[in-house]
Amino acid sequence: MENPNKPTPVVNEWARPFWEGTRQHKLLIQQCKECGAYIFYPRMCCPECFSQDIAWVESSGRGTLYSFTIVENNPPSAFLQDLPYVVAIVKLEEGVQMLTNIVDWQSTTLRCDMPVVVTFEKLNEEFTLPKFRPV
């Protein structure tokens, strides 16, 4: 049985700048111009004050490992060739959290709160995925 291709993100119109940013190896998040809150995932208005006056800003790309799991086994899927892989929630310096993968981790003992930094992995011509590696 042949493995299916990896799924690609479904892109809302208001999330398009995020994916344009990753193609240029920039991690963009939103910031509310009214209250200053950083926002991720992309939204049309601020979840803190409901202002629609929000801008795209570049994240430092640095953060800490908030939570993770190491996937050791998987039914036949597009991810079978990646085993073992790490699914993680990373908390960026700006305070927002991002569901992602940790890469280049094999020689490290992963632990919560360890520092990580963004790295970019090209999926195809349209999508480059932001992932993180231990610092």
Ligand SMILES: [Zn+2]
């Ligand atoms: Zn706000």
